[in-house]
Amino acid sequence: MELMHIPLEQIQIQNSHFRYRTHLTDEKLAQTMKNSGICDPVYLLIRDKSPSIIDGFKRIHVLSEHFPSSFPVPAVTLKEKELTWKTHLALVLNQDTRGTLPFIEKVWAYQMLKKNYAIRDDSEILRALNLPDRPDYHKIYPQLTRIPQEWIRFFTDHLVPGRRIKTMVEAIDLKSCTSLLNVVPGLNRLEQMIIMLSEIEKREKLPAAKILQNLLIDIQEEPIRSETLFLRLREIRFPLRSKYEKKLDDALKALHPPPFVSTQCDKNGERPGAEIFANIQSPKDSEEFLSWFEKKKDSINTLLNERLEL
Amino acid sequence: MTNKNKKSLIVLNGAQGEILQQFKRFYHVENLISASNPEDLLPGNKPEHVIKNKILLSKSRGQIFKPCPGTSGEYLCCNYWVLNQSMNCPFNCSYCILQYYLNNPYLTVFTDTEQIIAQIRDRMACEPRRFFRIGTGELADSLALNEEGHFAQPLIRFAAHTPNMILELKTKSDRIQSLLQENHKGKTILAWSINPPAVIAAEEHGTASLIRRLNAVKLAVRAGYKLAFHFDPILDYPSWKKDYETTIQQLFLVAPSSQIAWISMGTLRFPPDMKEKILNRFPATQLLNPEMVRGMDGKLRYFKPLRIHLYRHIYQLLRKYGGPDLFIYFCMEDPETWRAVMDKAPDSNGELDYWFARHLYHHFPGLLTEPPRLNDYLHFNTPRHRDQP
Numbered sequence: 001m002e003l004m005h006i007p008l009e010q011i012q013i014q015n016s017h018f019r020y021r022t023h024l025t026d027e028k029l030a031q032t033m034k035n036s037g038i039c040d041p042v043y044l045l046i047r048d049k050s051p052s053i054i055d056g057f058k059r060i061h062v063l064s065e066h067f068p069s070s071f072p073v074p075a076v077t078l079k080e081k082e083l084t085w086k087t088h089l090a091l092v093l094n095q096d097t098r099g100t101l102p103f104i105e106k107v108w109a110y111q112m113l114k115k116n117y118a119i120r121d122d123s124e125i126l127r128a129l130n131l132p133d134r135p136d137y138h139k140i141y142p143q144l145t146r147i148p149q150e151w152i153r154f155f156t157d158h159l160v161p162g163r164r165i166k167t168m169v170e171a172i173d174l175k176s177c178t179s180l181l182n183v184v185p186g187l188n189r190l191e192q193m194i195i196m197l198s199e200i201e202k203r204e205k206l207p208a209a210k211i212l213q214n215l216l217i218d219i220q221e222e223p224i225r226s227e228t229l230f231l232r233l234r235e236i237r238f239p240l241r242s243k244y245e246k247k248l249d250d251a252l253k254a255l256h257p258p259p260f261v262s263t264q265c266d267k268n269g270e271r272p273g274a275e276i277f278a279n280i281q282s283p284k285d286s287e288e289f290l291s292w293f294e295k296k297k298d299s300i301n302t303l304l305n306e307r308l309e310l
Numbered sequence: 311m312t313n314k315n316k317k318s319l320i321v322l323n324g325a326q327g328e329i330l331q332q333f334k335r336f337y338h339v340e341n342l343i344s345a346s347n348p349e350d351l352l353p354g355n356k357p358e359h360v361i362k363n364k365i366l367l368s369k370s371r372g373q374i375f376k377p378c379p380g381t382s383g384e385y386l387c388c389n390y391w392v393l394n395q396s397m398n399c400p401f402n403c404s405y406c407i408l409q410y411y412l413n414n415p416y417l418t419v420f421t422d423t424e425q426i427i428a429q430i431r432d433r434m435a436c437e438p439r440r441f442f443r444i445g446t447g448e449l450a451d452s453l454a455l456n457e458e459g460h461f462a463q464p465l466i467r468f469a470a471h472t473p474n475m476i477l478e479l480k481t482k483s484d485r486i487q488s489l490l491q492e493n494h495k496g497k498t499i500l501a502w503s504i505n506p507p508a509v510i511a512a513e514e515h516g517t518a519s520l521i522r523r524l525n526a527v528k529l530a531v532r533a534g535y536k537l538a539f540h541f542d543p544i545l546d547y548p549s550w551k552k553d554y555e556t557t558i559q560q561l562f563l564v565a566p567s568s569q570i571a572w573i574s575m576g577t578l579r580f581p582p583d584m585k586e587k588i589l590n591r592f593p594a595t596q597l598l599n600p601e602m603v604r605g606m607d608g609k610l611r612y613f614k615p616l617r618i619h620l621y622r623h624i625y626q627l628l629r630k631y632g633g634p635d636l637f638i639y640f641c642m643e644d645p646e647t648w649r650a651v652m653d654k655a656p657d658s659n660g661e662l663d664y665w666f667a668r669h670l671y672h673h674f675p676g677l678l679t680e681p682p683r684l685n686d687y688l689h690f691n692t693p694r695h696r697d698q699p
Contacts, residue, residue, distance in 0.1 A: 136590070170589075203599040238601045240613050268603035269614045272646055307646065310615045 001082060003041060005072035011044060012052035013060050017116060018045075020092065020109035022102075022156045024061035033062055041074040043091055045083055051075070054083065055091040085117035089128055096129075103162040104155040106131055107144045132162065140169045147174050150181055164191055171198035176209035179216060185226035193230055196237040211236075240310060241269060247308045248274050255296045255303070258288045263303070272307035276300065317363050320416065324369035329421040329461045333367060336458040340364065359409060359591075360398045365455065366416035370395075374420065375429040378448060383606030385642040386656060389663035389687070392448035393430065395420055395461060399451045401482060402515035404592040405543055408449065410584050417455065423464040434474060439686040441667040441678055444469075447480025447501070457485045463492060470495035473679055476571070476670070478538060482517035484526035490533045496677065499571050500530040501538035504561060506553035509545050513597060520557060528564045536674070537569050542576035542641055544620050546600040546612060555627055562631040571670065573628060575621055576641035578602075579611040606644070614647065621651040637669040660688040 042056025053060050056075075063071060078087070092109045095101055101109075106129045113125055126133040131141075144165070151174045155165055164187065168174065171194050180193060201208040215236075221228055235242040245265060252263045252274070260281070265274040278289050293300060318340035319333055374394040380387030397418040399408050420426060434442055446452040446462070456462045462479055469477035470493060479489075480501040489500070505513075507520045518526070530537060539561065544554075578597065580588075582604065588595060602610040611617065621640070628638055639662065640648060648655035656662035667682035 199598065202596075238613070240601050240616055241603070244613075244615060268605070270603065270606050270644070307615075307650075310619075 002077050004075060004077060006044065006051055006075050006077075007069070008060075008063055008067060008071045008073050009069035010051060011042075011060060011073060011075075012050060013057070013064065014052075018052075018054045018088075018112060019057050020105055020112045021057050022105055022108060022152045024058050026058055026062060029058060030062045030066055033059070034066060038063065038074060041076045044075045044077045046077050046079055051077060054078070054088065055095075085113050085119055085125075088113060088117070089125055093128060100159075102156045102159045103131075103165060104144060104152060104160070107141050107162075111141060111145050136170075137162070137166060140166050143169055148178055150178050154181055158187065160187065167191060168194045171195050172201070172208055176207060177212055179212055180229075183224055183226045183229050185230065189226055189230050193233055196233045200233070200237050241267075243310060244269055244308065247310070248303075251303055251308060252276070255299055256292075258285070258292055260285055261289070261292075273305045274303055276304065317365055320364055320366045322366065322368035325367040325421045326369075327421050327423065328464075329419060329423065329459050330367055332460045333365060333419070333458055337365065359415070360417065361415045362400050362402075362417065364416050365459075366414070366418045367421050368418060369422040370420035370426055373429065374426060375433055375444075380659075381607040381609065381642050383608075384644045385605075385607060386640070386645065386648070386662055387642065387659050388443075388639060388666060389659050391433075391442050391444045393426065393444055393446050393465070394449045395426055395446045395465070396450040396452075396455065398449070400454050401451060401517045403482070403517065404513045404515070404588055404595045404597055405578055405580065407580060407584065409591065410587045417450075419455065419459055419461055421461075423461070427464065427468050430468070430475070431472075434472070437686070438474065439683070440474065440663075441670065441682060442475040443478060443666060444475055445478035445480055445501075447478065451481050451483060452479035452501075453481035453485050453489075454483050457488050460488055462489065466492050466494050466498045469497040472497070476536070476677070478571075480538075480540065482514060482523070484518040484522040486526050486530060489535075490529060492533075494533075494535060496534065496536060496674070499536040499538045500527075501540060502527060503540045503542065504557060505541070505543075505545070506550075506557045508547070508549065508553055513545070513592075513595065520560070524560060524564050527561075531564065531566065531569060535569075536571045537565055538571050538573065539565070540574045540576075540641075541624060542574055543578040544575060544624060545578055545597065546616060546620055547596060550620070551623060554624055558624070558627045558631050567633045567636055568673075570632070570636060571673070572637045572639060572666065573632070574639055574641045575624060576643070577612045577617045577620055579605065579609045579642065581608070582610050585610065607642075617643075618647055618650045621647065625651050635673065637666070637673070639666075658688065663687045 038059055040056070040059070042059055043054045044051035045054045060073070063073060092101075092106075092113075096106070110122070110125055110129055110131055113119065114122060119125070123133050125131075131137070147169070154160070168191060177194065177197055180190065185193060197208045197211060200206075200211055204211070215229065215232055216224065219228055219232060248263055248265050252261070257276075258278075260279040262277050262279075263274040264277060278285075280286050280289060317337050319337045320341045320343060321330065321339055323344050376392060376394075378387060378390040378392050397414065398416065399406070400417060402409065430442075430444065434440075446465070452462060456479075465477055466479075466489065469475055476497055476499060478499040478501050480503065482503045486500060492498075502523050504520070504523070510517060510520055527537065541554075544550075578600075585598060588597060601613040601616060603613050605611045612620070621643075625638060628636060638652070640651075645655035656665060661684065664682060664684045664687035667678060667687065671678040671681055
């Protein structure tokens with residue numbers, strides 16, 4: 001191992017088989033480097049006298065975009081025999097000293113190490129990277145290097161935890177629902193939408209891409225709000241529940257309640273009837289509520305206690 | 311179903327007697343183990359699924375005769391008594407909880423019949439005025455391994471001479487040949503779990519077809535056994551209406567209502583974390599297509615209006631083809647569902663228990679020695695501990 005300065009133009013940056021960072025463009029890093037230069041050395045493998053990058057892909061990418069090709073890059077060089085999987089793992093872990101490496105990049109690192117080195121027992125790598133060593137996860141690890149770029153970007157940028165990624169990847173072919181990302185839902189909603197889509201796909205025997213496409217065309221809204229899309233998907237996945245909730249709403253509307261009155265039913269529909277809420281702010285509201293209640297007492301009681309037939 | 315060459319026996323310390331000898335006639339003993347606890351066999355390394363090719367014979371440990379764990383929430387339980395004489399099942403029903411939650415992964419049969427019967431006798435002595443419905447089909451298929459082990463026979467003989475009980479052997483098999491000559495004295499019910507052929511083919515892997523189950527019913531009728539049928543789990547799928555009607559029609563061609571002790575209905579339900587396990591194990595299953603919600607006991611079940619819709623149809627079919635005298639009940643449903651489907655609901659688990667006794671008293675004269683009294687059933691003396699996985 002040797003620390004030296006190597007001109008940027010001499011460094012091979014095409015050796016993608018060592019790359020585990022999912023995307024290289026990083027404006028914040030670029031700005032820092034423009035202000036302060038490069039502090040941490042990159043790691044280079046010297047093979048046939050030619051240095052190629054093994055760690056520091058992002059920094060080299062930023063340098064090549066913003067710095068002259070003659071820029072002297074501080075680098076630690078390693079000879080081939082010095083580069084073992086343990087050394088390489090240590091380099092990866094060095095990038096994760098503050099635990100900020102996203103799950104998806106850890107998986108990429110794990111896959112990269114497996115591909116480049118003959119490793120008999122990979123459990124040490126998984127432990128070091130804090131990745132689950134379970135059959136269900138082993139099934140998805142290879143898949144995570146093949147999912148569409150948009151999803152990789154999303155999982156990286158939002159530091160999506162492994163268990164959520166696993167749920168999504170297991171549920172559906174993410175390629176078929178990339179358009180969901182344009183609607184920018186929160187992570188919870190996104191996961192729920194994917195599960196619903198996969199269940200509709202299975203039930204209707206229609207590809208998820210087609211279901212989603214029809215839905216997006218159907219929604220008359222520009223731009224489409226994630227809540228609208230979520231509710232429409234829910235209607236398709238749970239038609240009876242949606243119908244039941246709508247029926248309750250309609251039943252309340254038919255009683256012409258004051259504007260500060262609303263209903264809420266047991267979302268799971270196990271208990272009959274609904275609860276009625278009155279947001280009373282003034283004595284006038286109180287009077288209005290009591291007069292409404294007196295007039296509609298019987299119908300309100302029915303709504304409170306009985307199950308509406310579907 | 312049971313291929314002689316494919317199963318072997320693991321015999322634990324203390325396993326002995328007639329049941330062990332019976333099994334030995336069919337299977338070779340692979341292992342004689344000095345441990346007496348099945349859980350000790352695989353410390354810290356439990357397989358994900360039941361090991362279907364090994365039968366573990368052991369003496370029982372702790373209380374294996376207990377009230378059905380039922381469920382929490384507002385669902386009514388019938389105060390059935392379960393006898394866990396055997397555990398786990400060689401079949402592979404996609405919806406079955408036994409596939410997914412295991413303390414002991416082996417097909418297990420307890421061989422110490424005398425101690426098991428003593429447990430029943432001791433418990434029944436505490437409530438002599440109560441009629442006990444006892445079944446061995448809670449944690450196992452009662453008869454799937456019985457042709458080899460003959461472990462149900464001692465229980466049938468015990469029931470035959472014990473006044474305030476009836477024994478129910480519940481199965482999805484047609485394996486009843488060895489029971490046909492038993493002198494059961496009308497104190498044993500042979501019960502089948504019933505579903506349309508499409509459901510059996512798609513979800514009840516390895517079980518007997520409907521035709522084979524119904525042929526077994528015919529034999530049971532001839533042998534004078536009382537009968538019970540369990541439409542559980544009822545499944546919602548595109549052709550369910552037509553399929554259940556054909557199935558119920560076929561059932562009543564072979565099963566006379568006069569011989570039927572009870573019929574239960576229950577729709578699909580399972581703990582939420584089982585959903586992922588089902589999908590992993592049976593990716594092609596259509597089981598999870600309908601709308602399911604988290605019920606008051608935390609389990610996933612069909613949305614209630616859908617359950618009521620399914621029940622009403624099946625209830626009407628049972629009445630249409632089976633007549634007005636059938637005793638039909640729900641397994642784990644709430645009073646609202648009872649009323650919506652049957653126009654009546656028991657006030658409590660105890661009352662439902664009493665309804666059973668009252669029905670049996672009238673339907674099978676002589677089965678109960680005296681008319682049951684509601685008060686004897688309202689106070690359920692044994693604390694119910696739920697074996698939640």
